Amino acid sequence: MIPAQFDYVRPASLAEACQELGSDEDAKVLAGGQSLLPFLRLRLAYPSKLVDIGRLADLRGVHDRGDHVHIGAMTTHDEVMRSPVVREGCPLLALTAAQVADPAIRHRGTFGGSLAHADPAGDLPAAVLALDGVFVAASASGEREIPAAEFFVDYLESSLRQGEILAGVRIPKLGAGWGFHYEKFHRTAQAWAIVGVAAAVRRSNGSIAEARIALTNMGPTPVRARAVETALQGVELGDQVRQACVEAAADTSPPADLHAQPDYRRHLAKVLTDRAVRAAAGAP
Amino acid sequence: MTVDQEVGRPRRRKEDARLLTGRTQWTDNLSRPGTLHVMFLRSPMAHARIARIDVSGARGLPGVVAAFSGQDFREEQGSLPCAWPRSGDTVIPEHPPMAVSEVRYVGEAVACVVATDRYRAADALEAIEVDYEQLPAVLDMNEALSESAAKVHETGNRAFTYRTTSGDLEAAFRDAPVVIDRTFVQQRLIPSAMEPRAVLCETDGDTFTMWTSTQIPHILRTMLALVTGVAEHKLRVVAPDVGGGFGSKLQVTAEEVLCLLLARRLGRPVKWTESRSEGNLTVHHGRDQIQHLRLAADSDGRIRGLQVELLADMGAYLVLLTPAVPLLGAQMFNAIYKMDAYEFACTGVFTTKMPTDAYRGAGRPEATFGIERMMDELAAELGLDPLEVRRRNWIRHDEFPFTTISGLTYDSGNYEAATDRAMALFGYDKLRAEQNDRRDRGDPVQLGIGVSTYTEMCGLGPSRWFGSENAGAGGWEHGSVRVLPTGKVEVVTGSSPHGQGHVTAWSQIVADALGVPFEDVTVLHGDTAISPKGLDTYGSRSLTIGGIAVLKACDKVKDKARRLAAHVLECSPDDLEFEAGAFKVRGTESQTTIQELALAAFAAHDLPDGVEARLDSDATFDPDNFSFPHGTHLCAVEVDTETGMVKIRSYVAVDDVGKVVNPLIVDGQLHGGIAQGVAQALFEEAVYDADGNLLTTTMADYLLPSAADLPDFALDRTESPATSNPLGVKGVGEAGTIAATPAVVNAIVDALRPYGINDVRMPCTPERVWRALQDRTLEGARR
Structure with a gap:
């Protein structure tokens, strides 16, 4: 890797890290480095300073907080996918983290880094959006809560402000009767999702009582498929599910790239949403 | 024999413990005192005149020792060589290692910075100013050949046209009951060796040493001497550990030439290591052909004639073997089939893209793809099973040796046996039944079965043939064997390995030939100071030629040892029999071992007349x-018709590579080879945009499969020993890649044929498959 020159600091406290970031608008947070380092390597980013938060132990770990699960930003994907607290309280995140890239990246890459990077092709943003996670941003002036629906602003752009660090995410626990699935469509195991669908579905008496669907790589940010969520309410598990998913690509603006054109992504969103919903509901 | 034979044993590779634990000597791991680092500024334009270039901004920046443009090397950099203009009309344009006045592909070097570290060199590149006057990019081969096309070179866009005909093609096509006419596209590929290229060159003011990640240290040494004028005897080339090549390091690169010139000019060691993205731009690319095939057959499926018309993309220049690669298909499209007439024609076309050259199989995968796709198309046209159509046309077991329509003589083979075994392993009939069931049910996931009954000409090759085909060199190989005073054996091979396992395989051959333990043999290679002559590694030639040279050197050592043994044992050499490493006087207990003889030869206290001290010899083998x-490779795929996703369900390969020296190495070559063949079918493609920019510069865009994307391969073998060498070996480095691509694509087309689809362009991405299926139904009619 031959990046351009940058300064490097490794603060011992969150407060110090916030101060380093607040004083330099071209500074960047270095967490697991799995997104930032490729950008540096390709000289797509020229940060003046990297603020390495790798030693901030308080930011790492998963905690059961009764009505929600708190996941520290520096928790690795591998820790998320193996955490009993995650598997019990918000299994969709364990299912999704297990599909991020490959084992090497999952051991380095962090939950918070993946979210703060705000890449709509990342897997975790859609999953956290589907679960209505609450982002906790730390700064010199304290903590600020940001609902998932407001966190992702544009391509590679979050609502974090200068001097703020994503400290963790609170994932509200869903009650009994919910099922989960992350349907990732990609050409090779290590490739980005062409389209991904995160689904949480509550069943009641053979029908879908409630569904939350979010889509990966269908626009500049992860998006909730609200039209499908509405259409699925009360739908019996069976052929009707597919019909309810036809609007999956409504209000999306999927990108064109080497792997897919927008019309193909819209088609995939419908097919994959149907599959994700049925898998989440435990239906064939 | 009382000792177990080493040849045929699945020996674990001697190389692996060191390679897998990182105790390696990649070129980038090496350094010399005072090493400087070079980085190249590369053209962002596909085609442009260099109106102005100013490197002065880079000079004087921190750590920068020197900065140069092509102008600075104008007098001494020569032209990169093309060593095999097989077609007599081949046009070889000037090819300066660093562009002087015009750039012809994105990535062509225009300037360089030499600095105390790579970071400073990279930073300083940004201070170089270049004004380009844009010229038209030339990207499409058909357009490039039109009268009005912009020219890549003054001489035009046609590099050569080669044509060869056997039999009466017109008669074969006249009134033919069946004519199949298809055009296939062999997409451009980027060879992706695990180790990127790296060069380190130093000089003491008089002699030069170059360490480089190359397949061809010997050829490179000669070529560098010819290009730069550095005397050959003052240049040593070392290929240390080399992490794969697949043909991409069978090259004399601009960077190697320029590192030599920089070391000469600066008098200090100079090192360059490419990044992966730099490599994607500037490692020579592979394939890139448009194949127009016509096949005439009788109504029972017997082939009457085959006509092949290729356009082959040369890229912007002819590098080492560029124009010869597509022509390696000239005698291969007819493959294992008998026919009355055959014509092969190929036009090489210049475009403003990275030059193409050898990539695993080099011309033969393209040919095999073309004919094996056509055989499936013929079967479909006639409503016959694709294996039955092949059976009606292939050379029968009892017909070997067989001289084909294109003039090669196949020495041995048994297509029936390999196919029968493959069908049994595959469960062919059961899968066909499942396929029919899925079709009947209208299952959204359809099953396809693909066949590839390939052969290849490999073990390149007879020097006389190379000579008759206008190549710059022959195809022999060299080996030396010396039994050291303590009885251990040192082998030197001219074949330069880059992952193949020469050290292990040669040890097995020598252990059997001299009757010494496998562990007592070491193999030296890859250094022109250690291995005085060689023609290196490519074209599945190492074992069939280099291994045989080592075997022949062992024979000479044994002859020498026999004379010495007769002297020691006071008998006639004819009374001796050699067994398990010892010469025994027939009918007596009297004997002496090869180790004892090595010591006696070394001491030389009592040698018979005419026997020189040291038990050693060397040999050159020319096949x-x-x-x-x-x-026979059989592939089953599941095609998800809702998404277009193709999943390989099972893959069976039954290969006949003659005698096997090490089954583990053979299986390893097949696993990797099949993976690379599958990758062409499903994943890989170098994509240039309409301006000639390469879009696939990272592995996020240029997709390579990993183990997670591939099925278990079921491998088996039949054994028809080669008659052209004393071990009966045939070579296996390219077989998997050659066989796999058509097997996979045939399977996909087989799944989709009821929809009226008879081709999907490679790589068969989900989107391409999905688009092919739009507006189609299982009955094949467009809605």
């Missing part, structure tokens, strides 16, 4: 024919 491995 009188190619070798012709073959096999």
